[in-house]
Amino acid sequence: xxxxxxxxxxxxxxxxxxxxxxxxxxxxxxxxxxxxxxxxxxxxxxxxxxxxxxxxxxxxxxxxxxxxxxxxxxxxxxxxxxxxxxxxxxxxxxxxxxxxxxxxxxxxxxxxxxxxxxxxxxxxxxxxxxxxxxxxxxxxxxxxxxxxxxxxxxxxxxxxxxxxxxxxxxxxxxxxxxxxxxxxxxxxxxxxxxxxxxxxxxxxxxxxxxxxxxxxxxxxxxxxxxxxxxxxxxxxxxxxxxxxxxxxxxxxxxxxxxxxxxxxxxxxxxxxxxxxxxxxxxxxxxxxxxxxxxxxxxxxxxxxxxxxxxxxxxxxxxxxxxxxxxxxxxxxxxxxxxxxxxxxxxxxxxxxxxxxxxxxxxxxxxxxxxxxxxxxxxxxxxxxxxxxxxxxxxxxxxxxxxxxxxxxxxxxxxxxxxxxxxxxxxxxxxxxxxxxxxxxxxxxxxxxxxxxxxxxxxxxxxxxxxxxxxxxxxxxxxxxxxxxxxxxxxxxxxxxxxxxxxxxxxxxxxxxxxxxxxxxxxxxxxxxxxxxxxxxxxxxxxxxxxxxxxxxxxxxxxxxxxxxxxxxxxxxxxxxxxxxxxxxxxxxxxxxxxxxxxxxxxxxxxxxxxxxxxxxxxxxxxxxxxxxxxxxxxxxxxxxxxxxxxxxxxxxxxxxxxxxxxxxxxxxxxxxxxxxxxxxxxxxxxxxxxxxxxxxxxxxxxxxxxxxxxxxxxxxxxxxxxxxxxxxxxxxxxxxxxxxxxxxxxxxxxxxxxxxxxxxxxxxxxxxxxxxxxxxxxxxxxxxxxxxxxxxxxxxxxxxxxxxxxxxxxxxxxxxxxxxxxxxxxxxxxxxxxxxxxxxxxxxxxxxxxxxxxxxxxxxxxxxxxxxxxxxxxxxxxxxxxxxxxxx
Numbered sequence: 001x002x003x004x005x006x007x008x009x010x011x012x013x014x015x016x017x018x019x020x021x022x023x024x025x026x027x028x029x030x031x032x033x034x035x036x037x038x039x040x041x042x043x044x045x046x047x048x049x050x051x052x053x054x055x056x057x058x059x060x061x062x063x064x065x066x067x068x069x070x071x072x073x074x075x076x077x078x079x080x081x082x083x084x085x086x087x088x089x090x091x092x093x094x095x096x097x098x099x100x101x102x103x104x105x106x107x108x109x110x111x112x113x114x115x116x117x118x119x120x121x122x123x124x125x126x127x128x129x130x131x132x133x134x135x136x137x138x139x140x141x142x143x144x145x146x147x148x149x150x151x152x153x154x155x156x157x158x159x160x161x162x163x164x165x166x167x168x169x170x171x172x173x174x175x176x177x178x179x180x181x182x183x184x185x186x187x188x189x190x191x192x193x194x195x196x197x198x199x200x201x202x203x204x205x206x207x208x209x210x211x212x213x214x215x216x217x218x219x220x221x222x223x224x225x226x227x228x229x230x231x232x233x234x235x236x237x238x239x240x241x242x243x244x245x246x247x248x249x250x251x252x253x254x255x256x257x258x259x260x261x262x263x264x265x266x267x268x269x270x271x272x273x274x275x276x277x278x279x280x281x282x283x284x285x286x287x288x289x290x291x292x293x294x295x296x297x298x299x300x301x302x303x304x305x306x307x308x309x310x311x312x313x314x315x316x317x318x319x320x321x322x323x324x325x326x327x328x329x330x331x332x333x334x335x336x337x338x339x340x341x342x343x344x345x346x347x348x349x350x351x352x353x354x355x356x357x358x359x360x361x362x363x364x365x366x367x368x369x370x371x372x373x374x375x376x377x378x379x380x381x382x383x384x385x386x387x388x389x390x391x392x393x394x395x396x397x398x399x400x401x402x403x404x405x406x407x408x409x410x411x412x413x414x415x416x417x418x419x420x421x422x423x424x425x426x427x428x429x430x431x432x433x434x435x436x437x438x439x440x441x442x443x444x445x446x447x448x449x450x451x452x453x454x455x456x457x458x459x460x461x462x463x464x465x466x467x468x469x470x471x472x473x474x475x476x477x478x479x480x481x482x483x484x485x486x487x488x489x490x491x492x493x494x495x496x497x498x499x500x501x502x503x504x505x506x507x508x509x510x511x512x513x514x515x516x517x518x519x520x521x522x523x524x525x526x527x528x529x530x531x532x533x534x535x536x537x538x539x540x541x542x543x544x545x546x547x548x549x550x551x552x553x554x555x556x557x558x559x560x561x562x563x564x565x566x567x568x569x570x571x572x573x574x575x576x577x578x579x580x581x582x583x584x585x586x587x588x589x590x591x592x593x594x595x596x597x598x599x600x601x602x603x604x605x606x607x608x609x610x611x612x613x614x615x616x617x618x619x620x621x622x623x624x625x626x627x628x629x630x631x632x633x634x635x636x637x638x639x640x641x642x643x644x645x646x647x648x649x650x651x652x653x654x655x656x657x658x659x660x661x662x663x664x665x666x667x668x669x670x671x672x673x674x675x676x677x678x679x680x681x682x683x684x685x686x687x688x689x690x691x692x693x694x695x696x697x698x699x700x701x702x703x704x705x706x707x708x709x710x711x712x713x714x715x716x717x718x719x720x721x722x723x724x725x726x727x728x729x730x731x732x733x734x735x736x737x738x739x740x741x742x743x744x745x746x747x748x749x750x751x752x753x754x755x756x757x758x759x760x761x762x763x764x765x766x767x768x769x770x771x772x773x774x775x776x777x778x779x780x781x782x783x784x785x786x787x788x789x790x791x792x793x794x795x796x797x798x799x800x801x802x803x804x805x806x807x808x809x810x811x812x813x814x815x816x817x818x819x820x821x822x823x824x825x826x827x828x829x830x831x832x833x834x835x836x837x838x839x840x841x842x843x844x845x846x847x848x849x850x851x852x853x854x855x856x857x858x859x860x861x862x863x864x865x866x867x868x869x870x871x872x873x874x875x876x877x878x879x880x881x882x883x884x885x886x887x888x
Contacts (some may be wrong), residue, residue: 003040005100006136007037007093007117009107012136012324013044014034017106020147021119031768034092043106046654050120051080052176065670068186072179074608074614078171080123097124104134105156110333110384111594112534114159115166128517129157140326142391148625164240165594168603169327175611176202181576183618187670190622190638190650193629198569199546202583202754203508204539205570208548209578210507210514211499212562212570220497226258227265228489231272231441233434233481235279241488242434253785262488266441269486277436279479282472288426291419291453293337293375294387297533298414300332302885305502306406309558311551312501312537319388320575326402328394329413333534336377336387339420347392348421348564354395355418356750360411364456368421376420387569389417393583415456422453429471498559499552503610505536511584520581530583564628572624576615634664641668643681658715660685694724702739711745719794750777750836751818753788760794792820804851806832814845855874861864 006021017030018036027039035044042702057064057074064071069680082090103121105128107113118128126133133156138149140591142689143482169601188198231246238709247255257636259265295303304315319332349370356365376387377780390413399407426449499507507514509529515521531539540560548566552559556668568613576582589606592598634650641647647670654660667682701707707730714720728741749756756779763769778792804821811817817836824831834845 001134002102003042003100003686004102004104004134005096006041006043006104006106007120008043008045009113009116010047012141013106013108014043015138016138016146017140018043018144019149020150023143023147026152026240029888031792034089035096039500042096042100044092045088045089046093046116047122048083049116050090050093051123052083053170054079054081055406056178066182066186068183068619071183071619072175072611073182074175074612077833080119093120094124097121097126102134103128103137104153104610105159107137108140108333109137109324109331110534111162111166111532113324114162115170118156118163122466124365128163131155133157135159135703139331139385140391141324142393145391148676151753153509161594161596165590168591168593168607171604173202175607176200179611179615180318180573180618182614184624187618187622187624188323188626189650191625192624192637193652194628194629194652196568196626197546197565198358198572199548199580200447200573200577201539201542202586203535204543205578206511206530206583207504207571208543208562209567209570210504210580211560212567213608214496214499215562215567215746217648218495218498223495224254224258224260224493225281225698226254226260226491226493226641227262228259228491229265229268230487230489231269231434231483232485232487233277233436233443234484234561235475235479237475238444239484240432240445240470242432245442247438256281264492266489267489272436272439272483273486274484275437277481277483278345279475279477279481280433280435282430282432282475282477282479284428284430285426285428286449287429288424288452288754290400290424291422292416293374293376294339294420295413296335296337296387296509297336298529298536299337300409300595301505301537302502303412304409304483305500307412308405310501310588311558312406312505313541313746314883315409316534316537317716318406318488322402322413326398326406327391327409328398328410330391330622331385331386335533336382336385337387338378338381339376339386340379340382341377343386343389344373347466350392351390351394351770352418352421354392355390355414357396357400358414359396361414361418362708364415364418364422364884368418369453370421372421372423376419388413390414407690419453419456420835423450424451425452425454432472432475433835436483443472445473453467459690470838474627498554498561499555500557500657501537501540504540506538506562508539509533511580511587515584516579517581520585521577523716526596530580530733567831570625574614574617574627631664634666636666636683639680641670641679644668644670646670647679647681649683654685660688663687691724694726695808696726696745701730701739701741703732704728704739706730707739708743723760732866747778750779750788750790752790753777754781756790758789758790783798786837789838790835800869804830804832804849806849811836811845811847813847814843817847819843819849820846 006014006017008017014036021027021038021041021043022029025039025041030037036040037043048454058079059073059075060070062070067543081725093308097120103126105114105117105121107115107117117525121128121133133152135158136149139145140146177200181198182490184200185198185658188196195618230241231244232239232241246257246259250259250264252259252264254638264607286555293299296650297319300319301310301312301315304310304318305312310318311603316332319329322329323332352365352368352370358365390410394410394414400412402410406651413876428449430445430447432443434443464818497503508582512521540549543566544551547563548569550561550563552561570578586607589598589603593600593603631651636649637651639649641649647668650669651664651668653662662684665683665685668679670679681703692710697711698711699709701709707728709726710729711724711726714723724745726743726745728739730739731741732738744760748757749813750756750758758775759778760773761777763772763774773794775792775794777788779788780790781787807821809819811819811834814834814836817834820835821830822833829850834847836843836845838844
């Protein structure tokens with residue numbers, strides 16, 4: 001036998017294959033980095049997709065830009081790019097493939113698993129359908145099952161149509177998603193809308209539509225009060241309740257056949273009370289119900305949502321752990337609920353014996369009859385996988401190693417399997433018709449003969465409807481019955497229930513029930529759902545991440561509700577993109593590709609024609625308005641940008657926090673985040689008034705000599721809001737080596753020295769004054785005690801109360817300085833001091849006035865000196881160095 005390279009879809013599967021090879025060959029496994037050698041064979045693996053579909057920009061630089069001019073994007077030769085997240089393992093794959101001539105595809109046993117390994121071989125120059133490539137189909141991680149799968153390897157070419165179906169799905173998703181998201185996103189932008197995300201997907205959009213439609217039904221639902229009069233009749237063998245059968249001409253019936261008139265119901269009860277009727281008909285029919293079928297993933301997700309409150313993704317994750325880690329269940333991503341006959345003949349007895357050792361299953365498994373064969377065993381209804389059941393290794397010890405939720409899900413799967421080996425649930429269904437005073441009444445009942453498989457589930461499987469019906473006494477025709485009592489039985493119609501994860505997955509799997517076109521509905525089989533068992537859960541999570549859906553708690557349920565963005569997306573898209581009909585038909589075509597009835601080329605030709613036509617129609621329809629996002633276009637909207645000549649002008653709302661915020665303006669759409677050649681052209685907002693030109697504006701920059709001085713006004717909130725400034729045109733905040741010249745144009749002369757100008761700043765250092773604005777003379781020099789020491793708080797009045805008597809007046813002691821407000825650092829109380837104070841200077845004035853304790857205080861007073869005369873000769877803003885706010 002030639003040496004073979006086994007390529008598994010994931011590490012866990014790779015290790016299981018290596019163990020099986022060791023069992024079959026007797027060779028000892030030898031692990032390397034990213035691979036395991038067993039004798040002459042080698043096992044390696046990927047971690048999901050090793051290669052991803054290329055982005056538009058990988059095909060052409062012109063496709064990198066969102067533009068109607070390049071649509072539709074239709075690749076002539078499809079490209080894949082390596083998954084950067086697993087670059088090291090891709091290197092291992094390349095090296096291993098180079099060393100071998102025979103290969104084995106060990107992808108998961110389904111469409112996507114086939115694609116994942118086949119595309120690795122193709123990208124590394126190997127024809128996956130040549131005679132030197134085999135396929136191993138693993139449906140159970142149990143060692144003997146994996147070994148049997150390895151021993152039963154078959155030519156990979158037998159799964160070529162499955163690969164082509166996967167490629168068709170992959171390319172169809174790219175064509176539809178990329179082209180439709182761009183064309184409708186751009187048409188929304190043409191209305192001036194910004195911030196509204198348009199994401200279109202072949203499966204995600206119809207899934208969203210299901211939820212939106214259900215939400216609208218609930219919100220627009222109008223409850224109808226109606227009545228269902230019933231009479232309690234007494235027969236010699238017992239009492240029973242029978243409902244009035246409305247004659248077609250009954251007054252007060254609505255078009256749905258519901259009785260709305262309460263008076264009619266009351267009159268009927270009064271008419272029958274105390275009267276005697278006769279049994280017009282009576283019948284008993286033996287009936288039986290087979291055990292519920294084993295789970296497919298979608299039915300398991302629905303059950304776990306209802307019973308345990310799990311999301312679809314959580315159920316899938318738990319099932320995957322039970323499959324891979326615990327090896328307690330078979331392949332979990334199955335779309336089948338049936339089992340092959342081989343499970344009945346070869347495996348059932350052993351599985352039941354093991355389950356009998358599990359405390360929770362001991363009684364039911366012990367009473368199970370392996371010879372019974374339920375309708376679940378049907379080879380004709382099993383495709384790639386059978387229903388999810390326990391493996392031959394499922395046992396009490398396995399259960400002990402499981403977490404709480406894993407144990408609950410496993411027991412649910414196990415009980416359903418055990419039920420297949422119990423008798424049918426058998427009962428007698430009885431029905432009677434009573435004629436009384438010319439009116440007919442009908443009663444039904446159920447009498448249980450044998451609980452059968454229902455004993456496996458205990459009370460949780462109790463049929464509430466059957467229990468509510470009760471049993472009817474045995475009767476025969478023409479028996480007399482007396483009307484004992486009557487009731488009008490008021491009722492109220494209820495709206496449909498919100499989707500939850502389980503019911504939405506079920507709707508996706510049974511999409512034919514939601515298709516309006518009867519012809520299309522007839523053509524769809526029951527298993528022609530949208531998405532796959534493996535992808536439906538992730539699709540729900542994707543819609544939640546896109547903020548099109550929300551998961552909310554309602555009572556004990558976690559429901560799925562559409563958001564405003566989700567509803568608006570559904571509203572703006574054409575019906576053939578959101579209705580499930582189109583997607584369901586594409587899914588049926590994919591099934592035909594898988595079955596070899598349709599070629600990949602035929603499928604892609606149809607898909608290309610659809611995309612091309614839809615792009616053309618969308619562009620012809622023009623801009624799309626989105627409520628709350630779109631704006632009425634300005635004159636010039638859609639015209640060529642006069643600056644770059646590459647983009648077009650679009651109407652937007654002024655985003656800046658100033659007096660023009662929210663007004664319309666035009667800007668170039670030739671802008672992509674992080675791109676170097678972005679066009680930043682924009683027009684002034686509506687109602688913009690030209691400000692007066694500042695002195696020096698337009699002059700060469702005195703700092704660098706390259707740029708010119710540009711004027712502006714601070715728009716940002718803060719102490720400098722509204723202040724005019726000049727700034728060099730070469731200033732670039734992201735480039736520290738560029739010119740940084742900036743100057744204020746409203747600076748006033750210092751009131752103390754008359755030489756410097758007042759510079760504004762904000763205290764940055766931690767302390768009681770952090771954040772306070774101040775003004776300080778530009779001539780302040782801490783090293784020169786004779787220099788100007790002017791400093792003042794700009795928020796003193798607002799922060800510290802009313803003006804102090806004498807504040808701002810000429811000093812009465814020196815006649816030179818101004819009496820300025822200060823705050824005691826210790827006491828926190830305000831006082832006045834002369835601005836003509838200079839530390840160490842001979843003509844320094846120490847005049848201070850404390851209004852709270854009698855006025856003037858001699859120099860050297862204790863209470864204020866630390867705050868009023870800090871080191872450096874001026875009040876300290878927060879006890880630290882000054883910081884000037886340069887707002888742009």
